[in-house]
Structures are given as C-alpha cells and as structure tokens.
Amino acid sequence: MKVQSGRPHHWVWVLGATVLCLLLFSPAMSQRGNAETIRLTLDEAIALGLRNSPSVKSKLIAVEASHADVRAAKSSYYPDFSANANWTHYFEQSRSPGFTIGTNGDTIDIPGSFVFASDPIRVGLDFTQPIYTFGRIKQGVGLAQEGLNLAQLDLSEEERSLIVDIKRAFYGYILSKELVSVQEETLSQREDALRVAQERYDAGLVPDFEVLSAESDVENFKPELISARNQVELALLAVKDLLNITDVQDYDLELIGELTPVYFDFDRESLIDRAIERNYDLKQYRSSINFAQYQASLKKAEQLPLIKAFSNYTLNSTFNTATGANVYTNWDDLLTVGVNVSIPLSALIPYSRESSEKLKSSLNLAELEANLISIENSIRIGIEGILLKVQEEEAKIKSSQKTVELSSRLYESASEQFASGYITRLELKEAEIRLNSARIGYLTAVFNYINALYDLMNTVSIYEFDADMRRSS
Numbered sequence: 001m002k003v004q005s006g007r008p009h010h011w012v013w014v015l016g017a018t019v020l021c022l023l024l025f026s027p028a029m030s031q032r033g034n035a036e037t038i039r040l041t042l043d044e045a046i047a048l049g050l051r052n053s054p055s056v057k058s059k060l061i062a063v064e065a066s067h068a069d070v071r072a073a074k075s076s077y078y079p080d081f082s083a084n085a086n087w088t089h090y091f092e093q094s095r096s097p098g099f100t101i102g103t104n105g106d107t108i109d110i111p112g113s114f115v116f117a118s119d120p121i122r123v124g125l126d127f128t129q130p131i132y133t134f135g136r137i138k139q140g141v142g143l144a145q146e147g148l149n150l151a152q153l154d155l156s157e158e159e160r161s162l163i164v165d166i167k168r169a170f171y172g173y174i175l176s177k178e179l180v181s182v183q184e185e186t187l188s189q190r191e192d193a194l195r196v197a198q199e200r201y202d203a204g205l206v207p208d209f210e211v212l213s214a215e216s217d218v219e220n221f222k223p224e225l226i227s228a229r230n231q232v233e234l235a236l237l238a239v240k241d242l243l244n245i246t247d248v249q250d251y252d253l254e255l256i257g258e259l260t261p262v263y264f265d266f267d268r269e270s271l272i273d274r275a276i277e278r279n280y281d282l283k284q285y286r287s288s289i290n291f292a293q294y295q296a297s298l299k300k301a302e303q304l305p306l307i308k309a310f311s312n313y314t315l316n317s318t319f320n321t322a323t324g325a326n327v328y329t330n331w332d333d334l335l336t337v338g339v340n341v342s343i344p345l346s347a348l349i350p351y352s353r354e355s356s357e358k359l360k361s362s363l364n365l366a367e368l369e370a371n372l373i374s375i376e377n378s379i380r381i382g383i384e385g386i387l388l389k390v391q392e393e394e395a396k397i398k399s400s401q402k403t404v405e406l407s408s409r410l411y412e413s414a415s416e417q418f419a420s421g422y423i424t425r426l427e428l429k430e431a432e433i434r435l436n437s438a439r440i441g442y443l444t445a446v447f448n449y450i451n452a453l454y455d456l457m458n459t460v461s462i463y464e465f466d467a468d469m470r471r472s473s
Contacts, residue, residue: 037252042170045243045255049166050159052244059155066148073144076137079129086122093118093324117319117326124314131339134304135297143294150287157280163463164454166242173235174259175447180232182439183225189411189432190218196419210425217429261397261446263471264453266387271460275379278461285368285375292365303344311337379459386456393449400442407431407438 040048050056094115101108130137194214200206236253245253276282313335318327414431417423457463 037254039254039256041256042167045170045239046163046166048245049162049243053158053162054244055158056155056162059151059158063148063151063155066144066151070141070144070148073137073141076130076140079127082126084122084124084126086124087119088122089119090116095324111322113321114319114324117317118324119326120319121317121328122314124312127311129309131307131309133301133306135301136306139294139298139301143291143298146287146290146294150284153280153283153287157461160280160461160463161458162242164457166239168451168454169235169239169242170255170257171259171447171450173232173239173255174257175443176228176232176235178259178443179440180225180228182436182443183221183228186432186436187218187221187225189415190214190221190429192415193418193425193428193432194218197425200421205421214425259443259446259450261394261449263394264465264469265471266390266456266469268384268387271387271456272380272383274462275383275460276376279379279459280461282372282375282379283461285372289365289368289372292368296362296365305341305343308340308342309338310340311335382459383456386452386459389452390449390456393445393452396445397442397449400438400445403438404435404442407435411435 096113096115101110194211194217197206197210197214201208201211236255239255240253313333315331315333318330318332319325320327411431411434414423414428418425418428453465457465
C-alpha cells in the first residue's frame with residue numbers, strides 16, 4: 001500500500017504564488033466597490049492556504065532556529081577564543097618606604113618606590129579547547145538535532161493538517177451549495193403546485209382552500225431556503241479563515257468543485273503499520289523518548305571528568321617605580337598554557353543534586369517507554385473504528401442513491417396525477433418531502449463519507465491516498 005506523505009510537493013508553493021498574484025493583480029482588486037468573483041479549485045485553495053498560513057510561517061522560523069541550535073551545539077567541539085581589555089584607575093598609589101643601609105660608617109639611602117601604576121592597562125587573549133568530555137558535547141549535539149527533527153516534524157504536520165482542514169471546509173462549502181440547490185428546487189416544486197392549484201381553482205374544480213394551502217406551503221418553506229443560503233456564506237467564511245484571506249470586501253470568492261464520492265480499497269494491516277510508523281502523535285512521543293534518552297546520557301556524562309586545554313597571553317602596561325608615572329610605550333607580556341581536569345566529586349554522593357537528576361532522568365525515560373505501547377494500541381483501535389465508519393457511510397451512499405431514484409420517480413408520478421386531479425395536494429406534498437429528504441440524505445452521506453476519509457488521513461498522518469488505492473469500479 002502506498003500513501004502520500006511528508007511535506008507537500010514544490011508545485012503546491014508555485015501554484016500558491018500564482019494564485020496570490022491573481023488575487024493581488026486581478027481587476028477585482030483594482031476595482032474597489034465593483035467587486036468581481038475569484039474562482040478557486042481545491043488545489044488552488046490549498047496552495048493559497050499554504051502560502052498565506054501564519055502558522056506554517058512560524059513553523060518555518062522554528063526550523064531555522066533549530067538549525068542554529070544544532071550549529072551552536074557543534075561549535076563546542078571547536079576552540080573557544082576570547083579577548084579582554086582592562087583599565088583601572090587608582091586614586092591613591094601605594095609606595096614602599098625608603099630606608100638607609102650603613103656599613104663601617106658609610107651609609108646608602110635607598111628611596112621608596114611605587115608599588116603599582118595609577119592607570120594600568122591590561123590586554124589579554126584566552127584560548128580553551130575541550131580535549132575529552134566523556135560524551136557531554138555529543139549528547140548536547142544529539143539533543144539539538146532531536147529538537148531540529150521535532151521542528152521539521154511540526155512543520156510537516158502543520159502543512160498536512162492545514163491541507164486536510166482546507167479540504168474539509170472546501171467540501172463543507174460545496175455541501176452547503178448543493179443543499180441550497182435542493183431547497184431551491186423544492187421551493188420551485190411548491191410554486192408549481194401552487195400554480196396548478198390556482199389553475200384548478202380558476203376552473204372551478206377545487207375550493208380556494210387548496211390555493212391558500214399551497215400558497216402557505218410556499219411561504220413556510222422560504223425561511224428554510226434563507227437559512228440554507230446563509231449557511232453557504234458561513235461555510236465560505238470558514239474557508240476564507242483557513243486561507244487567511246482578510247480583504248473580503250474587495251472581491252467575491254467562489255469555490256469550484258463537486259461533492260462526488262471516491263471509493264478506496266484499504267488494507268487494514270497496512271494502514272495500521274503505516275499509522276504506527278507515521279502518526280504525528282506517535283512520532284512526537286518517540287521524539288520525547290529520544291529527548292529523555294539524550295538527557296539521561298547527558299546527566300551521566302556530567303558526572304564524569306572534564307579535560308580541557310587552556311592558554312592565556314597577556315600584555316600589561318608598565319610604570320616608573322620612582323615617580324609612579326604610567327609608561328605606555330613599554331609593555332610586559334606573559335604566556336601561560338596548561339591542561340585542566342575537573343572531577344564533579346559531589347556526583348559520587350548518593351543524595352547529591354547530580355545523583356537525583358540522573359535518577360529522575362532514568363525514571364522519566366522508563367515512564368515514556370511504558371506509555372508508548374498504550375498509544376500504539378489506541379491508534380490501532382482508532383483506525384479500525386474509522387474503517388467501520390467509512391464502510392457505514394459508503395453503504396448509506398448506495399442506499400440513499402436508490403432512495404433518491406425511487407423518490408424522484410414517485411414525485412414525477414405524483415405531480416402528473418395531481419395535475420390530472422387524481423390525488424390531493426397533501427399527497428403531492430408528501431412525495432415532495434420524501435424527495436427533498438432523500439436528496440439531503442444522499443448529500444449528507446457523501447459529506448460524512450469524505451469526512452471519514454479525512455479522519456483516516458489524520459490518523460495515518462497523510463494528506464491524500466495514493467491513486468492506486470482507488471477502487472476501479
């Protein structure tokens with residue numbers, strides 16, 4: 001079994017850019033107050049939604065930030081250089097006292113000297129290089145890489161779920177339009193019944209009650225048509241929200257499509273295996289396990305020695321010891337090199353912070369691994385339930401198709417008999433109600449079937465099924 005997965009293909013973004021240009025530079029945008037209609041197919045709506053989505057853009061930024069985190073973590077492998085400069089001013093300079101040395105009646109006066117300059121300047125360059133970290137850097141890079149994988153997973157899921165949401169809203173709009181067509185046809189049928197009743201009344205065949213009742217049926221049905229038309233506008237608003245279209249006053253948007261069921265043959269075991277492999281929640285949970293594993297390894301590494309090489313080179317300004325004056329033309333330099341070994345001895349204590357964090361990391365990892373099986377089982381049950389729902393709605397579609405066919409024939413026969421005066425208006429109305437209910441039932445079954453397919457896509461974490469899964473007949 002093959003299914004489409006991963007991020008949408010490049011054509012989606014190209015198509016989105018094309019649609020966006022059409023929206024921006026079409027006459028509809030330049031003739032404010034004289035709005036024109038922009039028509040979008042499903043593919044164009046998806047492309048535009050992906051192009052405009054602020055959520056997708058934020059996920060893209062998060063991916064770039066995660067790339068930066070990985071680069072920052074890998075930089076720990078390389079030497080670290082730092083430069084520093086220091087200027088100090090002393091308001092009082094310490095001075096050693098003078099003294100006299102005398103031997104055999106001869107004396108020598110040794111004057112006092114200044115201990116330090118009044119404004120010394122120090123410039124230095126520090127260098128450190130990890131020699132062996134016992135896995136600290138490796139685990140840190142692993143954590144950053146796992147963060148990048150999760151950010152890319154979030155981006156892919158955001159795009160995939162947006163595509164499915166747009167498809168749901170798109171066909172919700174198409175369903176609303178189809179329901180309006182059914183209601184308009186029903187109203188037209190009632191108006192025809194009113195016309196026939198009026199003609200029969202004018203011919204003296206029926207009392208005025210027949211005309212008044214037929215007229216009442218027409219007026220009573222109009223609010224249902226108004227509600228159906230309003231539902232179309234609400235469904236369109238839902239689509240515009242997903243497409244992030246804000247300038248709704250500049251043009252009218254119309255979606256072009258048909259509410260037609262497409263049947264698939266699913267292999268239950270293949271779907272379950274695919275879902276366990278690709279389901280977003282499962283992949284996110286596995287990523288959490290990987291995070292916990294890296295964190296546990298990092299805590300262990302932090303209890304081991306750390307070996308670093310270091311070097312420091314400094315330049316210090318000099319001064320005149322007799323006068324205390326600063327001398328910036330002559331500098332003393334000093335170079336030091338060495339190796340530092342640090343051992344976290346507190347980690348050896350059972351009740352230390354390091355030991356407690358290590359134990360906590362291990363317990364968190366064990367808890368996550370124990371819950372993974374439960375999540376996989378819920379995925380299996382979810383797929384089986386959705387497959388049953390798909391089969392149920394498919395059966396309802398076939399049943400409602402037959403019901404529509406029979407109800408149409410019944411209404412045509414009833415309409416002819418009513419025009420000939422063989423049946424009453426109430427019998428015609430009953431046939432009309434049956435046809436109306438049958439058509440609405442068929443459209444609802446198709447929409448529910450499509451929604452069940454989208455539920456299955458969400459569980460498997462795909463946005464469409466492969467063409468070779470379509471039923472040939």
